[in-house]
Amino acid sequence: MKEKIDLLVQLQECDNEIGLILNRKKEGPLKIRELQERLNTLKEKFQEDNSRLQALKKERLNLEQDVQDFENKLEKSNIKLSNIKSNKEYQAALNEIEELKKAKFQTEDRVLQVMESVEEMESICRGNKDKERELEGTFESTKAEVEEELAKMDRKLEEVEATRARLSQVIDGELLSRYAFLKERKNGHAISAVIDGVCQACHMNIPPQRYNDLIRGNALLTCPNCSRMIYWGEESSFKKATM
Numbered sequence: 658m659k660e661k662i663d664l665l666v667q668l669q670e671c672d673n674e675i676g677l678i679l680n681r682k683k684e685g686p687l688k689i690r691e692l693q694e695r696l697n698t699l700k701e702k703f704q705e706d707n708s709r710l711q712a713l714k715k716e717r718l719n720l721e722q723d724v725q726d727f728e729n730k731l732e733k734s735n736i737k738l739s740n741i742k743s744n745k746e747y748q749a750a751l752n753e754i755e756e757l758k759k760a761k762f763q764t765e766d767r768v769l770q771v772m773e774s775v776e777e778m779e780s781i782c783r784g785n786k787d788k789e790r791e792l793e794g795t796f797e798s799t800k801a802e803v804e805e806e807l808a809k810m811d812r813k814l815e816e817v818e819a820t821r822a823r824l825s826q827v828i829d830g831e832l833l834s835r836y837a838f839l840k841e842r843k844n845g846h847a848i849s850a851v852i853d854g855v856c857q858a859c860h861m862n863i864p865p866q867r868y869n870d871l872i873r874g875n876a877l878l879t880c881p882n883c884s885r886m887i888y889w890g891e892e893s894s895f896k897k898a899t900m
């Protein structure tokens with residue numbers, strides 16, 4: 658009987674490991690997807706900064722054109738001024754020139770402000786480019802690491818599955834069905850170690866008589882609480898296999 662239980666314990670170990678590997682295999686792609694999303698969000702923000710920079714540059718060009726227009730008008734007004742004969746017209750032309758000058762100065766101030774904003778934005782965009790390159794580097798290296806890790810896990814999975822297949826062939830058919838039945842209904846754990854009289858799967862005490870029978874090891878017993886098959890986990894050959 659002990660040999661049969663030993664095989665079941667080994668089978669359970671294989672299934673535990675397969676479950677762990679399958680779970681861990683999900684983590685890598687999740688990490689890659691999260692990084693990709695972060696990268697996309699940042700790229701969108703950087704794109705917005707770029708658009709803002711282009712808009713500012715356009716505004717600067719328009720304002721510079723406005724300044725040029727004011728200068729042309731001033732030139733015309735000055736020419737007009739030199740041809741005026743009456744005092745009243747002369748005063749009106751002078752006022753017009755004053756207004757044009759004021760408007761031109763205001764626009765020039767605005768040009769300076771926009772130029773400052775352009776410089777700030779250019780510096781931000783340069784920083785963005787550096788950050789983007791850095792993040793893309795991190796993304797690529799993480800992706801490579803994850804892919805390598807996945808390949809390693811696939812190889813390990815193949816190994817464990819091969820061991821599992823060998824075990825399935827030597828385990829008694831009826832016992833194997835019972836194992837499969839319990840595994841399906843008991844959260845993947847069909848057989849559990851009992852240590853110090855406690856079932857390690859459901860953490861309930863095994864009645865003393867059954868515990869004594871378990872230690873004797875003549876029959877395959879079950880936990881009265883969780884119905885899993887149980888074995889004495891303190892026996893030296895099972896010490897490493899406790900779950």
Ligand SMILES: [Zn+2]
Pocket residue numbers: 849856857858859860861880881882883884885
């Ligand atoms: Zn139990």
